[in-house]
Amino acid sequence: xxxxxxxxxxxxxxxxxxxxxxxxxxxxxxxxxxxxxxxxxxxxxxxxxxxxxxxxxxxxxxxxxxxxxxxxxxxxxxxxxxxxxxxxxxxxxxxxxxxxxxxxxxxxxxxxxxxxxxxxxxxxxxxxxxxxxxxxxxxxxxxxxxxxxxxxxxxxxxxxxxxxxxxxxxxxxxxxxxxxxxxxxxxxxxxxxxxxxxxxxxxxxxxxxxxxxx
Numbered sequence: 001x002x003x004x005x006x007x008x009x010x011x012x013x014x015x016x017x018x019x020x021x022x023x024x025x026x027x028x029x030x031x032x033x034x035x036x037x038x039x040x041x042x043x044x045x046x047x048x049x050x051x052x053x054x055x056x057x058x059x060x061x062x063x064x065x066x067x068x069x070x071x072x073x074x075x076x077x078x079x080x081x082x083x084x085x086x087x088x089x090x091x092x093x094x095x096x097x098x099x100x101x102x103x104x105x106x107x108x109x110x111x112x113x114x115x116x117x118x119x120x121x122x123x124x125x126x127x128x129x130x131x132x133x134x135x136x137x138x139x140x141x142x143x144x145x146x147x148x149x150x151x152x153x154x155x156x157x158x159x160x161x162x163x164x165x166x167x168x169x170x171x172x173x174x175x176x177x178x179x180x181x182x183x184x185x186x187x188x189x190x191x192x193x194x195x196x197x198x199x200x201x202x203x204x205x206x207x208x209x210x211x212x213x214x
Contacts, residue, residue, distance in 0.1 A: 101160065103121070106119065135179075135197070153183075155183065179203040185202045
């Protein structure tokens with residue numbers, strides 16, 4: 001191995017060196033195996049012993065770090081799978097909800113610290129534009145999610161659209177409402193007595209088009 005390394009050009013030596021540093025324990029195991037092989041070829045006990053000690057020591061380090069822990073790997077895989085299933089279930093709960101507005105899209109987004117999960121829900125008005133309709137749907141959607149996955153979502157953002165006609169007579173899907181519900185407010189809600197009108201007062205960062213009626 002050393003002889004092959006010596007024959008490499010400067011760039012390749014640097015590249016191999018970087019890879020070796022990143023995979024340091026595995027590199028030492030490889031060196032240990034080479035010591036063992038050369039020890040048998042040269043009939044040198046010291047090389048064989050050194051290679052065995054080096055390889056076993058590094059394998060022990062990797063094992064203690066959990067690299068070969070099948071149980072841990074399975075648990076991590078299960079956790080990832082459970083997270084994906086949970087996100088899919090929440091999306092299905094929203095998209096399958098039947099209320100005043102039509103559910104168009106549901107997306108996840110990471111919060112400011114890259115750990116908090118935000119849920120962005122896009123809904124569409126069908127005809128009349130009453131803000132109560134949007135808040136009532138938001139209330140029922142969040143309630144269903146919180147009952148099944150309490151504390152899972154840190155922020156709910158609702159974007160409501162509608163087909164509006166511009167001054168040229170062209171119909172276009174346009175944003176007409178935008179509002180948030182944060183964990184700080186959601187955690188205090190008594191869902192048994194909560195309904196759309198009360199829920200409206202808990203919304204934050206509210207914006208709505210002039211055509212939306214209160």
